[in-house]
Amino acid sequence: MDGTVNQGTCLKLSGFTAGRGVRKRTPGQSVFPKTLFSDSLRSRRRELKTPSTLIIGGGIVGLATARQLLRQHPGADVTVLEKEPAPGQHQTAHNSGVLHCGLYYTPGSLKARLAVEGIREMAEFCAEHKVPHEICGKLVVATNDAEVARMDKLFKRGQANGLEGIEKLNRDQMREIEPHIGGLAALKVPQEGIVDYIAVTTALVKNIEKMGGKVVTNARATGFREGSEWTVETPAGDFSADWIINCAGLHCDRVSQLAGQKRDLRIVPFRGEYFRLKPESQHLVRHLIYPVPDSQFPFLGVHFTRLINGGIEAGPNAVLAFAREGYRKTNLNLRDLFDALTYSGLWRFAFKYPKMCVNELRGSFSKKYFCKQLQKLVPEIQPSDLEPGGAGVRAQAMSPEGDLVQDFHFARGTRALHVLNAPSPAATASLAIGTEIINQLEFN
Ligand SMILES: Cc1cc2nc3c(=O)[nH]c(=O)nc-3n(C[C@H](O)[C@H](O)[C@H](O)COP(=O)(O)OP(=O)(O)OC[C@H]3O[C@@H](n4cnc5c(N)ncnc54)[C@H](O)[C@@H]3O)c2cc1C
Numbered sequence: 336m337d338g339t340v341n342q343g344t345c346l347k348l349s350g351f352t353a354g355r356g357v358r359k360r361t362p363g364q365s366v367f368p369k370t371l372f373s374d375s376l377r378s379r380r381r382e383l384k385t386p387s388t389l390i391i392g393g394g395i396v397g398l399a400t401a402r403q404l405l406r407q408h409p410g411a412d413v414t415v416l417e418k419e420p421a422p423g424q425h426q427t428a429h430n431s432g433v434l435h436c437g438l439y440y441t442p443g444s445l446k447a448r449l450a451v452e453g454i455r456e457m458a459e460f461c462a463e464h465k466v467p468h469e470i471c472g473k474l475v476v477a478t479n480d481a482e483v484a485r486m487d488k489l490f491k492r493g494q495a496n497g498l499e500g501i502e503k504l505n506r507d508q509m510r511e512i513e514p515h516i517g518g519l520a521a522l523k524v525p526q527e528g529i530v531d532y533i534a535v536t537t538a539l540v541k542n543i544e545k546m547g548g549k550v551v552t553n554a555r556a557t558g559f560r561e562g563s564e565w566t567v568e569t570p571a572g573d574f575s576a577d578w579i580i581n582c583a584g585l586h587c588d589r590v591s592q593l594a595g596q597k598r599d600l601r602i603v604p605f606r607g608e609y610f611r612l613k614p615e616s617q618h619l620v621r622h623l624i625y626p627v628p629d630s631q632f633p634f635l636g637v638h639f640t641r642l643i644n645g646g647i648e649a650g651p652n653a654v655l656a657f658a659r660e661g662y663r664k665t666n667l668n669l670r671d672l673f674d675a676l677t678y679s680g681l682w683r684f685a686f687k688y689p690k691m692c693v694n695e696l697r698g699s700f701s702k703k704y705f706c707k708q709l710q711k712l713v714p715e716i717q718p719s720d721l722e723p724g725g726a727g728v729r730a731q732a733m734s735p736e737g738d739l740v741q742d743f744h745f746a747r748g749t750r751a752l753h754v755l756n757a758p759s760p761a762a763t764a765s766l767a768i769g770t771e772i773i774n775q776l777e778f779n
Pocket residue numbers: 391392393394395396397416417418419422423424425426427428429430431432433434435554555556557582583584585586587590607651726727728729730757758759760761762763764
């Protein structure tokens with residue numbers, strides 16, 4: 336990460352300065368000297384100016400929201416608080432690097448709308464800020480008659496979501512694009528692409544700081560006090576502002592609870608593990624090859640992804656992670672595991688879908704089984720073509736009834752907005768999600 340990120344000590348300790356609403360206070364210092372700022376003066380200030388805003392979480396969603404806020408309200412006082420030494424270290428840095436265009440999502444859902452808007456905005460952002468990306472297109476492959484029927488529905492869904500240029504291909508046509516592909520038929524989705532999301536994060540931070548916003552690292556939000564404004568406690572000091580926006584990804588449910596919300600939904604962390612194709616096997620895949628998704632589990636189904644910085648990834652699967660930020664099988668966080676295992680929703684989910692849970696676990700422990708899933712897409716692939724890749728952990732919200740929350744989900748509190756479900760394609764859609772959040776607030 337570049338050196339422009341503020342390291343916790345960047346903000347003045349002097350309290351309120353004209354036009355700068357977010358202030359850092361030394362621990363123990365009062366939020367506002369009562370004699371200087373009466374409640375009526377504070378509310379008058381709120382009426383006149385864009386409220387100052389603290390964004391908790393410097394992943395791609397928090398940063399994109401800060402940027403959109405500063406663009407819509409130039410001069411607004413915006414500070415992003417990130418717990419790690421650098422922004423974008425979790426889901427933003429551990430994903431497939433795909434620009435999704437909105438093919439899969441229920442027409443009318445936030446995901447459908449924000450993916451379609453978001454990929455356009457993200458491609459423009461990348462072009463403007465010289466972030467490596469490529470609109471290379473993808474193939475969605477149907478490998479049996481049932482999948483062909485689902486693929487036809489997907490084609491209609493893509494059209495309903497406003498995608499142009501999607502095409503149904505027969506075997507010969509799809510092999511012209513991907514010579515080693517298996518299956519009966521495919522959908523060609525020309526709008527999809529690949530991108531370096533870490534480079535997007537770096538560009539977002541620079542852009543935010545250029546517009547006068549701040550990104551403070553090593554600043555884990557550990558406590559919230561709500562008065563006439565919010566005060567957020569962090570190891571880098573206390574910060575105060577009119578509004579808070581919770582974009583804490585894998586910890587968003589806990590942050591919302593700390594800020595006084597009832598924790599109705601719980602984040603259940605699902606680790607996704609990848610293999611990489613060995614250099615001598617990379618000729619087997621040219622672009623992006625995906626299976627037809629199961630509508631109940633849209634995030635399931637291993638796929639092949641060409642990475643923007645070179646190499647081909649295969650995966651990910653989905654298994655319960657024993658730590659919310661655990662990227663290895665052996666990572667264990669007792670609090671996270673206790674949280675998951677004592678949640679009735681998770682047990683209901685496991686009883687509803689035992690076959691799916693067992694199959695995903697099998698793929699985690701057996702390379703041969705993982706490879707079998709990949710062979711449906713590219714029959715020539717052998718276990719010997721694969722070497723271990725990385726892993727990511729999805730922040731998936733689950734209801735107490737054991738249902739996965741499918742759409743993006745926001746909850747409103749008093750001068751607060753909590754992003755409680757932002758799984759894939761939230762990286763692609765992050766700029767559009769930022770705009771949606773700003774529009775849902777009462778700033779205008
Ligand atoms: C395996 C995998 C593959 C994926 N593939 C794709 C893809 O190809 N395309 C796509 O569009 N999407 C993809 N996604 C989804 C995408 O990565 C996420 O939707 C997106 O990164 C979410 O961003 P975020 O900012 O909400 O979360 P994060 O990136 O996790 O950021 C949250 C931030 O909040 C910080 N934080 C947490 N708690 C606190 C606290 N108390 N105080 C301060 N800071 C805090 C964390 O440190 C973190 O930096 C994938 C996800 C996974 C896991």
